[in-house]
Amino acid sequence: MAVEIERKFLVDKSAWESYPKDKPHYLRQGYLFKDLIKTARVRVSDETGYLTIKGKTIGISRAEYEFEIPREEAEELLTQFCETVIMKHRFIIPFAEKLWEVDVFLGDNEGLIVAEIELVDEGETFTLPPFITTEVTGTRKYYNSQLAANPYKYWEE
Secondary structure, three states: OOEEEEEEEEEOHHHHHOOOOOOOEEEEEEEEEEOOOOEEEEEEEOOEEEEEEEOOOEOOEEEEEEEEEOHHHHHHHHHHHOOOEEEEEEEEEEEOOEEEEEEEEOHHHOOOEEEEEEOOOOOOOOOOOOOEEEEOOOOHHHOHHHHHHOOHHHOOO
16 A cells, blocks of 8 residues: 655745745646545646545555546546645755655645655654744645635635
């Protein structure tokens, strides 16, 4: 079984803006279905489409299966079967021998910046980049599937 082990953090906007980075990937994604036990996501990235199925999160791990699909089919799935679509710029940041994915959200989630790191095991240690603030691993409102249903711009601070 494919397993995703991931931790998620908020990003300080001013520290992020001054941090050196390459050009981002533009991503659009929507959800074919989602509940507490499983989700099915379709994503369009640059030239490729993906279909991803994720299981229930236990600790910081969950089953994950991802399949590359033709971009045109991914676009059709987004248009015909996803009620909402989230958009973001994803930056891949190497730091202290790890890769961080930093998502700068657009549209209804603009203003939110989240960093994720995928780990080999739940107990793995790592060093935080200087732009990281609060850990939000396991906080449902920061799941992409939740951001599609309840965008950041509607949150009450």
